[in-house]
Amino acid sequence: MAAISCTLLVDDDETTNYLNQTLLRRMAVTDAVLVATNGQEALDLLHTHCVPVATPSCPALILLDMKMPRMNGAEFLQAYAQRPPGENPAVVIIMLTTSLNPLDVARMQDLPIAGYLTKPLTREKVNRILHEHFAR
Template structure:
């Protein structure tokens, strides 16, 4: 599959490391030429997006075009991440499609996610290759 314009990296944010590993494999299975960055905390993800903390000298790293975000995580949860994300500069948020990816069956979580203008959609785990490709086809241009 060719490189996709504005999609150099996919960011997985989930405190469950085996889930991140499985989802990374799913993305690799699509054949997309993207880097997959799997982080186990929302606060670390904010550092990654803003090139701060342990990512301070990494502002040349590929920034994500898609973020798959879990809701229920210790420390900063997905909702708290989104509150902080909304405060980021436009350049730090540029061309990022945020997807809530969760096991939550709570209908209010789905409704809340769909009301948030920074969240594109709400998916239930596990991530599947067709979900990734649907997002890519909807939000990105395959032509460089």
């Protein structure tokens, strides 16, 4: 069994999702990977896979892009926080971004996330997430 039962990738770039999915599978760190291309799709997946929240298909890790159409990362977090507490899993949310703009970094400090990483996702960054948040 992998360290993470299920991971949710939320990014509007299909190539990024493919590469991240491939990396996570090659590293064998997650049993399942769900993919959403915007925040609304991610909320829909949580509704489908987290009832009840203790199911193995409910994500324990969400890798969330900041800038997406329809519903961006910050809007997703706001909507996630408004869901009934019994519907939200205990999840580690990591913001993935291409931006090192000081204003974007400052905005991320105010979001309810466990941390942020710059893209691309690498083996070292995944290992850091595992070490810091999943005791592995």
